[in-house]
Amino acid sequence: MIELIIASEVRFFREGLALRLAREQNVGAVHGVASCAELLTLLPRSESTVVLVDMAMPDSMRVLREVHAADEEVRVLALALPDTAPAVLECAEAGIAGYVSREGSLDDLVTAVHCAARGEAILRPEIANSLLRRLSALAKERSAGHQTEVLTAREREIASLVDDGMSNKAIAARLCIEVATVKNHVHNILAKLQVRRRAEIPRRLTLAPSAAPRNWDLRQRS
Amino acid sequence: MLPVLTLLAADMPPMIFDLIKSEVEASGDAELTAISIAHAMPGSIATHGVDAIIFDAQRKDLAAACVRALYDHPGAIAVVVSLESRGARILELDVRETVLGEVSPAELLSSIRARCWHVLR
Numbered sequence: 001m002i003e004l005i006i007a008s009e010v011r012f013f014r015e016g017l018a019l020r021l022a023r024e025q026n027v028g029a030v031h032g033v034a035s036c037a038e039l040l041t042l043l044p045r046s047e048s049t050v051v052l053v054d055m056a057m058p059d060s061m062r063v064l065r066e067v068h069a070a071d072e073e074v075r076v077l078a079l080a081l082p083d084t085a086p087a088v089l090e091c092a093e094a095g096i097a098g099y100v101s102r103e104g105s106l107d108d109l110v111t112a113v114h115c116a117a118r119g120e121a122i123l124r125p126e127i128a129n130s131l132l133r134r135l136s137a138l139a140k141e142r143s144a145g146h147q148t149e150v151l152t153a154r155e156r157e158i159a160s161l162v163d164d165g166m167s168n169k170a171i172a173a174r175l176c177i178e179v180a181t182v183k184n185h186v187h188n189i190l191a192k193l194q195v196r197r198r199a200e201i202p203r204r205l206t207l208a209p210s211a212a213p214r215n216w217d218l219r220q221r222s
Numbered sequence: 223m224l225p226v227l228t229l230l231a232a233d234m235p236p237m238i239f240d241l242i243k244s245e246v247e248a249s250g251d252a253e254l255t256a257i258s259i260a261h262a263m264p265g266s267i268a269t270h271g272v273d274a275i276i277f278d279a280q281r282k283d284l285a286a287a288c289v290r291a292l293y294d295h296p297g298a299i300a301v302v303v304s305l306e307s308r309g310a311r312i313l314e315l316d317v318r319e320t321v322l323g324e325v326s327p328a329e330l331l332s333s334i335r336a337r338c339w340h341v342l343r
Contacts (some may be wrong), residue, residue, distance in 0.1 A: 010305050016241035019248075056306075080237075106240030 001028040002117045003047050007039040007063070008032075008054035008079065017052070020106060021113065036063040043070060050097075050116050052109075054079045061094055068095025075116035079109070085130035088123075092131060097121060150192050158185045159193075163202040227252035232287065234278050238303060251276065272297045272298045279304030288313055 004021060008014045008219060014032040022030045031046060033039045036059045039051070051067055053060055054127050055078050081087055083101035098121040100109045115122055123131070136212060145207035161171045168186065172179040186198060193201060229252055239256060275291045277284060279302050279305050280316045288300040292315050298314040322333050 010308050010309075012238070012241065012303070012305060012310075016245070020241065020244050100237075103236060105236040106244065109237070 002026055002049050002113065003028045004030045004050050004052065004113070005039060005042060005046065005048045006030065006032045006052045007057065008056050009034055010054065013054060013079075017109070021110065026108065026196055036060065039063060039068060041176065043067060043074070049075065050075045050113055052077045052079050052113070055081050061090070061221060064091060064094035064096055075119075077112055077116055083124065083127075085127055088127050089130060089134055095127060151189060155189050155192070159189050159201055162186065162198050164187070228271060229254045230257050230272055230275045231255070232275055233258050233281060234276065234293070235280075238278060238305065271295075273309050274299050274301050276301045276303060279306070
């Protein structure tokens with residue numbers, strides 16, 4: 001049995017949807033809340049399996065994240081979402097199980113609720129394609145992140161100075177070490193990052209978001 | 223048996239239309255038809271008589287559409303639903319009668335003048 005919470009500031013939606021969804025055969029209790037705060041208060045006390053969040057509410061994006069973080073078993077549907085890839089991707093990253101666009105009908109919403117409860121989602125082909133491309137990009141970022149993780153602290157420091165456009169000689173002077181030592185480090189960095197030229201190091205580093213602040217910190221210290 | 227209300231929903235967003243339709247079907251005393259008033263209203267609707275025409279407040283030509291609907295159907299009311307401002311309102315043509323009794327031409331004109339000036343102010 002599906003238990004639902006509908007979070008919308010708009011009474012017309014909140015009560016209209018509650019009445020309509022309560023008529024569905026496998027839908028049990030349907031709760032309506034008028035604010036994100038009310039939703040977050042009610043959620044731990046209810047047995048809700050599906051939560052509908054009106055994206056017109058202030059703080060709705062934060063609430064998506066908080067509901068997902070509080071209970072990953074709860075399926076969250078974003079309501080009245082613009083049917084564009086950036087909007088859907090942002091909500092997907094926040095943990096939604098599905099969405100109904102602004103142009104969606106009541107039947108679309110009922111279908112989305114049942115799909116979410118079954119652990120399924122209905123997506124337009126264009127949106128599905130954007131999700132796949134985003135997943136691929138994230139995998140690349142993660143891969144680049146792992147590569148920078150294997151750099152030693154000294155190598156990361158030198159990579160950061162290469163990123164600043166400094167020559168081996170300048171780096172040696174800055175770090176008070178031999179030019180040959182810098183060359184060795186650069187050679188190792190190129191090998192670990194799997195790039196051929198030092199000019200490619202900055203691009204590799206920027207692909208790894210976790211590496212960027214660390215490099216920036218190193219520059220501040222040097 | 224209650225008289226059946228004839229409601230028209232003019233170019234409403236699907237979700238709002240569906241929610242009103244759902245309520246209409248549950249009540250059983252009204253019938254709701256979706257129309258587009260970008261063009262002339264269908265003759266069948268015009269001859270049946272309309273009780274209310276429902277509009278979405280988001281439409282750009284809202285004022286013109288309401289005026290046109292009310293003049294095409296003087297007995298009807300226009301209902302404007304605005305989800306953004308979380309409200310709805312009703313517009314109608316208001317015919318008022320003021321009994322003047324037995325009047326002279328001068329009094330008739332005076333009454334007309336007083337009423338028109340009142341309206342103009």
